[in-house]
Every structure is written in C-alpha cells, then in structure tokens.
Amino acid sequence: MLNELCPLCVSEVETVNHLLFSCRNSWALWMKFVSFWNLSLVLHDNPTAVIIAWHEVSFSFPVNSIWHLIPAAILWSIWLYRNELVFQNKRMDLPQLFFVARFHLASWFKAKNQEIAISLEDIVLSPPVVDKYSNNKLRSPLVVWKAPPVGYIKINVDGAMPVSGLRGGIGGLRRNDRGVCLGTFSKSIGFGTPVLAELLAIKVGLEAFLQAGNNSPLRVIMESDCKVAVEWVLNQGSCPACFSELVKSIDTVLSCFCVTIRHIPRECNREADALEKKG
C-alpha cells in the first residue's frame, strides 16, 4: 500500500504522531500556544509524554487554568483541519489553523465557565487573559446599548457559527438617534468559521443599508461584538489571506460612506444577536 503524505506539510508520510505532533506545522501550532505564556518547553513527539509534560508545567497556574484545555483543542483542531484539507482540497494556512484552535479553546472554556465576563473574542485573541483575573473580577458589568448622536444611524450586526462550523446565521438592525428601528435583516449562511460569519454580517448589514436608499449625508456607526473581525477591517494587514478578499470588499464600502466601525461588548448587541439566531 502506498504511504500517503501528511496533508499539512505534504512532504512526510502521514502517521498519527507526525500529524499531531512532529509535523512542522503541528509543532509550530503547539509552540504558538506555549509562547502565549512566555514559556520555553521541551516536548517529545510521543503523544503520552507531551500530554503528561503539558500538565506538569502548570503547577503555578490557577486550578481552572485554560492551559489544561489546550492539548484537546490543538489535537481536535488539527484533526478537523486535516480533514478539511483532504476533503475540501484546501491549502494549509497556519494562521487559520491557529485561529481555529484558539476558537475551540475559548468556546470550551466559556462553556465550562459561563459566569466569566471576558468575551469569547478576547479569549480567542489572548487565552492567558482568563488566568490574569481573580474570580471577583469575572462578573459581568452592567452595559447597555446607546443610541447614536443626532444625525447618525447606528447599525448593529452579529454573526455566529456553531462549533461544528455548519449552518451559521447572521443578523442585524439599523436604528436612528431616537432608537427607532429603521430596518432589520437575518439570514442563514453555510459553513465556515465564526469570524467569517461576523464579516458576512458586517458586509450584508452595509449592503442592506445601501439598498434602503439612504442617500442623504447621514453618518453611520457600525457596531459588532466580534473584536477580531473589527480589527481585521480596521487593520487589513492583520487579516489572514483567506479572509482578505472579503475584508477588502467591506473596506471599499466603508470608505465610500462615512462609516465608523467599532467593537462593543456582547451585552450591548442583544437585538442583533437575537436576529442572528433567527438567521
């Protein structure tokens, strides 16, 4: 039987150990997580030894540290990503794999610690952030949506994707300075990542605004509770190649109109969140 090449590096034979640990891309992924904690770690390419060593270094971490969830998040993400490369004929993109792994990690941590006030996006951006807070800092502050200034329209959008990556939804609404709703949208989208759903929500929210024939010189504020998506739109250099076309098309619309885009906490985005769930 012919030995298949590892789909991540396409240069060595695919074995379980190679795929999950010693492949240069998998190894880079492990090391990226380690570097979040400024640790230098010597890991073996033996799966059991890696898992034991991983938990041994955490003696100074909080009991419920997110660190303990990392091996499962990495292994699960590599496996899903490997299947995507094989069955959907995609190309290896390490930043994307790193993002997917951080998303799984953050989702699992949030599911286990529902009282935590740190947003999913903040944990995705920097997983150690949850270890830096003591328990009394984890409660949600009281935050509410605010109407835009006079003469402005505010668009709130939201996009979501279940962890399966299938059947996501997007939604949003436009309101004026008195908080009156001027229009809504909600629709289902196919498969993808959560940040893709949020970018699509931003794009469709802008298109819905344009289609409504708003030609008057209104100023627009667009709000999303996805920090990553907003950062990519504001700083295209930080956006992975696979999303750059979409981000560029959003930027083109933003720059034609006077649109300010910004990140807000999820608590301020409840209506858009409800519409996204409808989608």
Ligand SMILES: [Zn+2]
């Ligand atoms: Zn490989």
